[in-house]
Amino acid sequence: MRGGTILHELNPVLYPVMQEDFLHYVWQHQYFDKAALCTEQGDEVVVLRPGYRNSDAGPDFLNARLMLGDVEWNGAVEIHLRASDWHRHQHQTDRKYDQVVLHVVFTADQPVRRTDGTIVPVLALAPRIAPSLLAAYEALMSGPAPEVLPCAGALPAVPELTRLMMVERVLMERVAEKADAILELHEQAGHDWESTAWLALAAGFGFKKNTDALTQLAQALPLPVLRRHRHDLRQTEALLFGQAGLLPVASESPDDYCRDLRREYDFLAHKYSLVGQALPAHAWNFLRLRPANFPTVRLAQLAALLHAQPRLFQPLHDAPDVAALEKLLLLPLSTYWQTHYRPGVPAAAKVAGLGRSSAQLLIVNVVMPLRVAHAKSIDNPAGVEAAVELLNQLPREQNRVLAPYEALQFRHRTAADSQGLLALHRGYCQPRRCLHCAIGSRILQRNLPANSTR
Known part of the structure; x- marks a missing residue:
């Protein structure tokens, strides 16, 4: 009709x-x-x-x-x-x-x-x-539960090279996305790479649970103020903890050290017109975090880094390899924070500084994107490649998202593979964007009639 x-x-x-x-x-x-x-x-x-x-x-x-x-x-x-x-x-x-x-x-x-x-x-x-193409599409779109790849049953027919190329492609998509976020920070920071590094590093120290709060803290605490007092770890901690809203008023301080930090913060806040700009204490998330990951511990770790480094961007940018970056990031805490998880609450055991796994996450989520963003800003493709190469020096991540990919024989040797697989999962498998994926496309192509043409 x-x-x-x-x-x-x-x-x-x-x-x-x-x-x-x-x-x-x-x-x-x-x-x-x-x-x-x-x-x-x-x-x-x-x-x-x-x-x-x-x-x-x-x-x-x-x-x-x-x-x-x-x-x-x-x-x-x-x-x-x-x-x-x-x-x-x-x-x-x-x-x-x-x-x-x-x-x-x-x-x-x-x-x-x-x-x-x-x-x-x-x-x-x-x-x-072709009915076979429709059936293959239907299988991809309504297949297994989200934690299993929609194409799991058809994967054995997909060449390993197709998988590798797709993971490499989405890795670069993920890298570009992270770098673009850094370039936005760079714009906000008035095209100053030192301030950009401060904003990116502070957000990175939030490790998801407290990323928003640490981002707000970095925006509320200008780097020039911190840099002026970085030589004195006590003053650096006073500025960070005070502006974070995590220091009780002096009359209610649980011990002499917190009382001293509060007095120091009150003086510096008045000097630099920071009064009234501190975050509320409830902005910070302690729930379902191990004590070693408490935001108070992260602030102490950040203070140790600021105290040790006269500059942030150049050391992070110029470190020749992962070992040098880990040396830069793995610093001991001040004496007080080696024995406390929260102000006035002694810890049962010694509190360690930033752990190696946390340092490696900072390299993946802050240092590498920072380097890529800088390289892109000066049109330096070799710099982009060198920055991404850091991921191949890091061990693979292990979590419940990546486990099914390992079980399905995807290559997973380094952090570069981990980042690529995470990008594949979040950008393609989870939302079932199989039509935009080289693996899904290959599966559909196998279900075309022999006489089909492009």
């Missing part, structure tokens, strides 16, 4: 998880039967160029070249599951869609028109997509 009547109904029982992304994928790669290809209006269709994906507002594919009957058209292609989605999305009133020369749909359930009332040619793909 032609002329806008229902030709193929999108059956929610047969295709409960189909999304437009699948039709984008099919159209982009031309994975459908082109024999006697014609529109619902009866015009022969020859695809000379499918067009280019549009990431902005407007039609899905731009600059397509098509033969519709005897006429060659250059224009846009819009894709929907049902033709009626054209009206549901109000395209009939949007002039951006007047450039559409072909409306590609899974099912054609009604005719659609441009703003001037002219009919848009419709191509229905439902009878032209």
Whole structure:
């Protein structure tokens, strides 16, 4: 049946998880039967160029070249599951869609028109997509639980090289994302790399649970003030703990050291106009943290680093390898914080400084992105490569997210592999973006009929 009547109904029982992304994928790669290809209006269709994906507002594919009957058209292609989605999305009133020369749909359930009332040619793909491809897509989209890869059952058929290349690709996506965040900080810091390093390092010392609070603290405590007093560890701790809102007033201080820090902070806060800018104590998260990870301990570790380093950016940027960076980060705490987890609360055992595993996380999440961001800012590809190489000097991470990938024989030797697999999980496997993944694409390709062409 032609002329806008229902030709193929999108059956929610047969295709409960189909999304437009699948039709984008099919159209982009031309994975459908082109024999006697014609529109619902009866015009022969020859695809000379499918067009280019549009990431902005407007039609899905731009600059397509098509033969519709005897006429060659250059224009846009819009894709929907049902033709009626054209009206549901109000395209009939949007002039951006007047450039559409072909409306590609899974099912054609009604005719659609441009703003001037002219009919848009419709191509229905439902009878032209191989059942095997549909079944493979369905399996990926509705497969196992999130902690298991959606493609787990089909992975043995995927070449190891495809896996390796995909993990390397998403690693660089993750690195770029982290570096872009640093470049945003650099912008906020007035293009000063020293202040950028301070902001990034402070956030890193939050180790997720207290990242927001430490970010706020770094913004509320200017680096020039800290640098002016870095020679005196007691004053450095007074500034950090006081501005963090973690020092009781002097009259309520639990011991002489806390009382001394409070008095010192009150004096410095008045001197540098910090009064009233301290964080509230409730901004800090102690819940479900081991004492060694308490924000008070992290602040003491940060104070030790600020005290030991006249500058932050240059040492972090110039350290030749991971061993040098660990030496820079692994510092003993002040005498008081070696015996306390919280102000006035003695610890049962000696409190250690920053641990090696924490130092390695800082290298992954702060130092490497900081170096990549700097290299990008001066257009230095070799610097980017050298920064990423730090990950290959670090041991792999071990956690419940990465365990299924190890079980499925993904390569996992270094932190570079860990970061790549985490990026794969969070960016592709967990949200089931299989159509955008080289592994998922390879699985779908194996389910194409032998005569399918791009």
